[in-house]
Amino acid sequence: MSPKEFRERFIRLLTEIHWRQWAALGVSSNVTPETKRVIDLEGTIASTIVIGLLDRRLLSVSLEWLIENGEWVSFSRLRRIARVFTRPLSPGGGPILGTGHFKLVAGTLRQFGKRAFNVDRWSLEPGSSASLKQYEEAFSAFRTREVVTEPNIRQPSLLQLMARSIFGLDARAESFVYLLLNRGGNSNSIARAMYCEQKSIYRILEKWKKAGLVERGDRDYSLRKREDWLELLGFDERPLGLNWIIAYLTFGELTRKLSDRVWIDDEYLFSSLFRDRVKQVRVLGESLHVEIPDPSLHLGGAYFEPFAEALLEILQILTRPTPGFQGD
Numbered sequence: 103m104s105p106k107e108f109r110e111r112f113i114r115l116l117t118e119i120h121w122r123q124w125a126a127l128g129v130s131s132n133v134t135p136e137t138k139r140v141i142d143l144e145g146t147i148a149s150t151i152v153i154g155l156l157d158r159r160l161l162s163v164s165l166e167w168l169i170e171n172g173e174w175v176s177f178s179r180l181r182r183i184a185r186v187f188t189r190p191l192s193p194g195g196g197p198i199l200g201t202g203h204f205k206l207v208a209g210t211l212r213q214f215g216k217r218a219f220n221v222d223r224w225s226l227e228p229g230s231s232a233s234l235k236q237y238e239e240a241f242s243a244f245r246t247r248e249v250v251t252e253p254n255i256r257q258p259s260l261l262q263l264m265a266r267s268i269f270g271l272d273a274r275a276e277s278f279v280y281l282l283l284n285r286g287g288n289s290n291s292i293a294r295a296m297y298c299e300q301k302s303i304y305r306i307l308e309k310w311k312k313a314g315l316v317e318r319g320d321r322d323y324s325l326r327k328r329e330d331w332l333e334l335l336g337f338d339e340r341p342l343g344l345n346w347i348i349a350y351l352t353f354g355e356l357t358r359k360l361s362d363r364v365w366i367d368d369e370y371l372f373s374s375l376f377r378d379r380v381k382q383v384r385v386l387g388e389s390l391h392v393e394i395p396d397p398s399l400h401l402g403g404a405y406f407e408p409f410a411e412a413l414l415e416i417l418q419i420l421t422r423p424t425p426g427f428q429g430d
Contacts, residue, residue, distance in 0.1 A: 105367055108410045109360045115417035116353055117157045120150055122421065126259045128171065129163045130249040136259045138339075139420070140283065142346035143262055144180040144297075148187050149350035151203050153357055155233060158240050163249055165241075168207070169214045170250045174263050176271045177219040182297040183347060188227040191355055192378060198354040201226045202234050206241045214246075233361075258341035273298040277306050282331060283343035286322035295345065344389055344420075348382050355379075356413075369403035376409040383413065390419050 118133060123146045125135035147164065154161035168175065187199045204221045211218035255263040261282070265275035276296035280287055287295070289304035296303075307323045310316040316323045325331065332340055359365045359375065376383075377397045387394045392415050395408040 103407050103410060105360075105365075105369060105372060105406070108414070109366065111414055112356065112360065112417065113153075113156055115414065115421055116153060116357070117160060118421045119417065120146065120153065120157075120160055124150075124160070124164055124167060126253075126257070127167060128251045128253040129167055130251070131163075138258045139342040139344055140261045140279065141259050143174065144176060144183050145346040145350050147175070147180060147207075148183050148199065149346075149354060151207065152187070152198055152350070152354040154240060155236055156357070161240060162244055162247070165207070165210055165244055166246050166250045168211060169216050169246065171253060172211060172216050174253070174266060174271075176266070176275075178271075179276070179297055180219065181224050184224060184226055186297075186347065186351065187354065190227075191351065196358075197227050198351070198358060200234065203237060206237055210241055210244060256336060258337055258339075261335075261341050264335065273302040274306050277303055277310075278325075281316065281323070281325040282328060283341065286319065286324035288322050291322075297347065345385060348385055349416075349420075352379055352382055352386070353417075369406040372410070373400075373403045373405040376405055380409075383409075383416070386416055387412065390416055392416050392419065 121129075121131055121133040122136040123141050125131040125133050126137065126141060127143070127146075147168070150161060150164045184199070184204055188197045188201060188204075190197055201221055201224070204219070204224070204226065208218040208221050253260055253263060255267060262275065262279055265278045269275040269278060273296075276298050277292055280292045280296055289300050289307060292298070292307075293300035293303045307316060307318075311318055311323065315326060317326050318324075328340075355375075359372070365371050380394060380397055384394045386392070392412055394412050395405070397405050397409075400408055
């Protein structure tokens with residue numbers, strides 16, 4: 103498989119994943135919506151900006167969704183996630199996004215009289231993007247197309263929104279989602295996974311322990327009567343989880359590299375990048391039962407193809423209707 107072939111397959115699958123997410127959130131589309139794997143709304147927003155120039159219609163419908171349904175967005179959590187997307191992932195590397203990209207989103211929301219975030223107060227890297235002018239052109243050409251409806255939150259993939267309808271747009275909703283999808287966790291693990299403030303998570307867990315909602319073992323908290331919660335929420339089976347931020351950062355970095363002519367035909371450069379990202383991709387691979395090849399068994403540029411195949415397998419799984427729950 104050549105880097106060019108990898109690029110074509112990678113972009114096609116990645117855009118399909120995003121369409122599945124937005125279709126589940128209420129965007130009219132001929133793509134089958136995600137139904138069981140829980141969507142990370144703020145992560146999806148950031149990642150859609152990353153790939154926005156690859157599919158401008160996708161970027162447009164996501165903006166329309168924000169205009170119509172922005173009350174579901176936790177801007178404080180989006181700020182935390184934005185910090186990660188606007189910082190270099192490796193020494194000497196550039197960020198995936200810059201402050202300017204988020205300013206364009208905020209400006210569009212204000213233009214339509216909707217609540218927006220103040221990017222100037224965010225601790226974000228300015229970033230530099232040769233394509234920012236193209237983003238400005240895409241945003242200036244944006245028009246609503248009336249292809250968005252209110253999300254139907256009573257489905258497993260929108261567990262995050264359902265939790266927010268119960269607990270509000272704060273760390274309580276994210277804590278509940280984490281504990282429902284996992285057997286347990288502490289304030290640090292939940293804060294890292296859900297991009298929330300650790301102190302807030304700790305206070306929430308302690309209050310829930312006093313109320314009998316959670317119980318604490320030697321170190322971790324767990325949700326009491328988890329199966330009863332599933333029944334109460336109307337789910338026949340537990341929704342599937344995925345660390346979408348790790349996935350989106352990995353996919354986003356690759357999207358940027360695949361758009362660079364210096365990289366596009368160089369298997370050695372990609373092999374070096376893949377070796378640096380083995381740990382993160384293995385987290386995804388373990389969740390999806392995909393084995394990530396050992397880099398020590400493939401010298402130099404020979405690591406490109408086996409890793410690329412594994413990465414495409416991950417993407418293919420995420421574009422297929424999800425199976426029933428098979429374990430934590």
